[in-house]
Amino acid sequence: MNRRMQAPDNILRIWREFDRFPMETFTKMWYFHQDTEKKQRDVAQMKEHYQQYGITGNCFDLAIWLIDVLKKEGIIAYPIGHGLHSEEAHAAVIALDEKGNRYLCDLGDQWIQPVLIETQHEDYTTEWLTGFFPAANVQVCSSEKQIKIRYLRPNGKISCQLYDPQPVNMEEFLHAAELSQTTIDPKPLFECRVPYKTEIAHWEFNDWEAFLSASDGLFSEPSYNSIEQWATRINEVSGYDQQFLLTTLKWYQKY
Template identity: 80%
Template sequence: MQAPDNILHIWHQFDHFPMETFTKMWYFQQNTKTKQRDVALMKAHYQQYGITGNCFDLAIWLIDAFQKDGIHAYPVGHHLHSEEAHVAVIALDGQGNRYLCDLGDQWIQPILIETEHEDFTDEVLSGFFPAVNVQVSSTDKQIEITYHRPNGKASHQSYDLQPVNMEDFLNAAEFSQHTIDPQPLFECRIPYKREIVHWEFNDWAAFLSTSEGLFKESSYKSIEDWATRIHEVSGYDRQFLITTLKNYQKKQG
């Protein structure tokens, strides 16, 4: 179910890229008409502040990296042009087999979605998603991922596999960048003991999802302390974090 080396080579360049709404909030404050950044600007911001972006930013960036390496890739998504929008990327190997690549949900690695491929299995698998086992059921036009969590509970997510026209995709991205949720969200993959786990800051609380369960971290009273903690797990510029968290605080009133 693993992707071939050429796809993994590109994917692993994004191993330390969080998915967050901080960059959206920060760039929304800039004096620009267009809010969806192109890849060149995203790279410049990454070099300056260590920042990445939301699922649209990550998908645009990933597709660009695949295409520059000669790998055919295209965006897929659901609920586009809405606050519930989520997008991912499909990358194809040399034989046209499709692999789901979802940086927005912080997968550890892409996963095969061709049900007719000899390596495809609908068994429960580890090593693809932080602290969670996954199971893939697929049709030509849709796949469903079942997430089996350490507490025995399961959740599901469906992906429409129809390619999204790039113009439509960029229009949906622009819509998303103009939609600012008052609650800050920051997710990243970090090493913990012998696994890659999921760290999340959401609504002024931080959680660590591991194979041993979900753990809530200590809360902080000051923005400066939260900025320090997020800097520790992500490497984001601390002053950028302070400025952005203060903007969220103002938005919440």
């Protein structure tokens, strides 16, 4: 693995606290049905729900939570994203080291670790990198106006993700987050990083189908006929509260 693009230990240590945090829309669906006017939870609520049910949230939840922990440790961090205020919105975080070098931190896409995006840094490279993303090599093409991440899968397929690296004002970010939390997709989504052989793989439940992505291939899982079976399987993978999963899956089933 090329270690040149890794974040420093103080950023990486905080990131590791989120290693077992899935990215999912289940919490959005669940909280949407709670009797609250505001649907974007604050960090105190997220921590409370995590203690109660083992749940985390979507990319906005994870970004807000990560920024809060980084800042409490004295690390400068701010939100970024693309497609904000739309159904395709995606949120991520930029964290700065002591010299002001920027690192992309994307829990929403379930990265294994942050990656350097500072093109003037002596360790920056556009070579393909291993160990940063589950079941894929990544290439970082950073510029003043755009961060372009290319993903190379084991089957040779290449995909791309774009970010606007400019800091998003927190008030605007929270407004986009609130819009996201009130926009319900009828297809349930649950993604998490899981240990697999000698690597970190990516497990996904998407629209009532589940599969594992690893360096040796894409493996589909058996499809279950009942939400009870799906709840059990997701609980096995993530540790999420069984009753929470049953309740949320029933709501999805109605859509």
